[in-house]
Amino acid sequence: MEALVRIEQALDMAVSHAEAAGAPPQLAEAIRYSVFPGGARIRPRLCLAVASACGDDEPDLSSAAAASLELIHCASLVHDDLPCFDDAETRRGRPSVHRAFGEPLAVLAGDGLIVLAFETLARAGACAPSRLASLVLTLGRAVGMPAGIVAGQGWESEPRVSVSDYHRAKTGALFTAATVSGAVAAGADPGPWRALGERLGEAYQVADDLRDAVAAEEELGKPVGCDARLGRPSTVRELGVHGTVERLSGLVAGAVAAVPDCQGSDQLKALVMSEAKRLVPKKLADRAAA
Amino acid sequence: MEALVRIEQALDMAVSHAEAAGAPPQLAEAIRYSVFPGGARIRPRLCLAVASACGDDEPDLSSAAAASLELIHCASLVHDDLPCFDDAETRRGRPSVHRAFGEPLAVLAGDGLIVLAFETLARAGACAPSRLASLVLTLGRAVGMPAGIVAGQGWESEPRVSVSDYHRAKTGALFTAATVSGAVAAGADPGPWRALGERLGEAYQVADDLRDAVAAEEELGKPVGCDARLGRPSTVRELGVHGTVERLSGLVAGAVAAVPDCQGSDQLKALVMSEAKRLVPKKLADRAAA
Numbered sequence A, B: 001m002e003a004l005v006r007i008e009q010a011l012d013m014a015v016s017h018a019e020a021a022g023a024p025p026q027l028a029e030a031i032r033y034s035v036f037p038g039g040a041r042i043r044p045r046l047c048l049a050v051a052s053a054c055g056d057d058e059p060d061l062s063s064a065a066a067a068s069l070e071l072i073h074c075a076s077l078v079h080d081d082l083p084c085f086d087d088a089e090t091r092r093g094r095p096s097v098h099r100a101f102g103e104p105l106a107v108l109a110g111d112g113l114i115v116l117a118f119e120t121l122a123r124a125g126a127c128a129p130s131r132l133a134s135l136v137l138t139l140g141r142a143v144g145m146p147a148g149i150v151a152g153q154g155w156e157s158e159p160r161v162s163v164s165d166y167h168r169a170k171t172g173a174l175f176t177a178a179t180v181s182g183a184v185a186a187g188a189d190p191g192p193w194r195a196l197g198e199r200l201g202e203a204y205q206v207a208d209d210l211r212d213a214v215a216a217e218e219e220l221g222k223p224v225g226c227d228a229r230l231g232r233p234s235t236v237r238e239l240g241v242h243g244t245v246e247r248l249s250g251l252v253a254g255a256v257a258a259v260p261d262c263q264g265s266d267q268l269k270a271l272v273m274s275e276a277k278r279l280v281p282k283k284l285a286d287r288a289a290a
Helices: A004-018 A025-036 A044-052 A059-080 A097-103 A103-125 A131-144 A149-155 A162-183 A189-212 A235-256 A265-279 A280-288 B003-018 B025-035 B042-053 B059-080 B097-101 B104-125 B129-143 B151-156 B163-185 B193-214 B234-258 B266-278 B283-290
Strands: none
Touching: A004 A025, A004 A059, A004 A103, A004 A280, A025 A097, A025 A103, A044 A059, A044 A162, A044 A189, A044 A265, A044 B003, A044 B129, A059 A103, A059 A162, A059 B104, A059 B151, A097 A103, A097 B059, A103 A131, A103 B059, A103 B104, A103 B129, A103 B151, A131 A149, A131 A162, A131 B104, A131 B234, A149 A162, A149 B025, A162 A189, A162 A235, A189 A265, A189 A280, A189 B025, A189 B193, A265 B129, A265 B163, B003 B042, B003 B059, B003 B104, B003 B129, B025 B059, B025 B097, B025 B104, B025 B193, B025 B283, B042 B059, B042 B163, B042 B193, B059 B104, B059 B129, B059 B151, B104 B129, B104 B234, B129 B151, B129 B266, B151 B163, B163 B193, B163 B234, B193 B266, B193 B283, B234 B266
C-alpha cells in the first residue's frame, strides 16, 4: 500500500477511537479538525520509509508508530498556536483550532492528541510487546522533557538559549524519533538511523526559519514573520538569508550521506532529495532560477 | 517499604528524568512545583494497595504505575487551573502554576507531565513487557478520549451533560485506572478490581462537590464555590447538601463491598473506610457530631 494511504488510514483509525460512543462531541470534532486535512505528513512518511528499508515485518506496528508521530506533531501545532504562545489566527489556510473551537477545547484537543499517540502505540504494540517499551520511550523523549518538543517550547520562556539547542528540541527531536521508530517498529537496530533523523530535522527547522522570513503568507497558510515579531531564536537572524540557504544545502547533503547502506537506501536518498526541494520557498527558488 | 515513601520516591525519580541535563530550567522547576509537595496521593496509594493485595511481584512496575497516575492527576490540576478553565489563583495553599510561572509554562508543564507519565510506565515496563501494553492502554483510557479526564473536562464546553457521565470521566476514570493498574502491574486479572475503583471515584467526586459547596477556603487550599460560579454539573446542585451526604455514605459502603476476596482484603477495606473519613468536610463532620 502506498505510504500516504497507510498513514491517513492509521490516523483515521486512531482518531475514530477518540470519537467513540460517549465522547463530548465538540472536543471530538476539534481533534479531527486538528488532524485532517493534514500537511505534508513528512514525519510519518520518514518513519515508514525507514521501516520499509528495514524489512517492515510488522506493518501494523510501523503504521501505528507513524501515526503516533503525526498525532504529536498536530498536538504541538494546536498548543503552539494558543494565545499564550504564537496567538496564530490561521493554520494550514484556515482558522487555528482555538479560533475555530475556543481556547478550552484547543488546550484539551492538544492534551487528547498526546494521549492518543501513546494509546495508538500500545494498541498495535500488544502484538510485539518487546518493541513497545522502546517505541514509547522514543516517542516520550521526542515530545517531553528534557529535550523534546515541550522542552523546545519551554526554551522560549528562557532569557538565553542557543539556536541549535532550541531547534534540536523543538523540531529535530521528532524527526529523530521518526527514523528511530521506523527501525524499532521493524525490529532493526535503531543506532545507524539516528543521524539521518537529526540532520533532516535540522534541515527542516532551518527551512522553516527561512520560510518564516521570506515566504508569502498565502503560500504558507499561516502567518509569517513570527520569529522576528516574537524575538524567537532563528537561523535567519543568526546567519542572514544567504547564509541560511547555504546551511540548508549542507544539511540536505549531510542527510543523504547519513542514509545507512541497506536494501532500500537508493529509494530513501531519492525521498530525502525530493523533500528537500519542497522545503525551499518558491520566492527563493524563483530567484535562484532567474 | 511504606506506600507513601515508595510513591514519593517513584515520583521524585520520574521528575528527575525531566530535569536531566539540557532541560529548560524554568519549565523543569514548574514541573517539580506541580508535583511537590503533593496532596493526599490517594490514586497512587489505591494502586499500590491493590498491587499488594495481588502479591506485588514486580514492585518497580507497580511503583511506576502509581507514579504515572499521580503525574497525570497533577497535569490535570495544572491545566484545569488555567485562565481559560477555572482561572484558579491558588492550589494546595499556594499560587497555582500559571500564577507562579506564567501561562505558557503552565500549559507546557501539563503537557510535559502527561508525557512523563507514559515514559515512567515504559521505563519500568521494559522488564515486564507483557504487562506494559495493558498499563499504557489503562492509563490512556483514564486520561484521554472518549471517556477519560480530558473528555470530562471537554463536557464543560457542551450545553448538556449528565452529572454522572461528567463525573465518571472527569474523576472516576483515574480511580478505576488506579485499581486496574495495580492489578495489572502485579500480573493479576484486573476484572474484579474495576468496581472498587469506579465506586471510590464516584464517592470522591461527590465529596469534592460537597467540599466545594460547604467547606471553608482555608481548609481546602483552593477557591471554593467554583462549581456554582462556573455553572458546572455538581451533585450538590442536583441533590442538595443532605441528599449528597446520603449519596456519599451509600457509595463508600458500596466501595467496601466491592473489595474482592483476597489475602489483603481486610487491609484494603480499612483503607477505604479511613479515606472516606477524610473526604467529609470538617464543617459537616462537626455539624454531625454536634
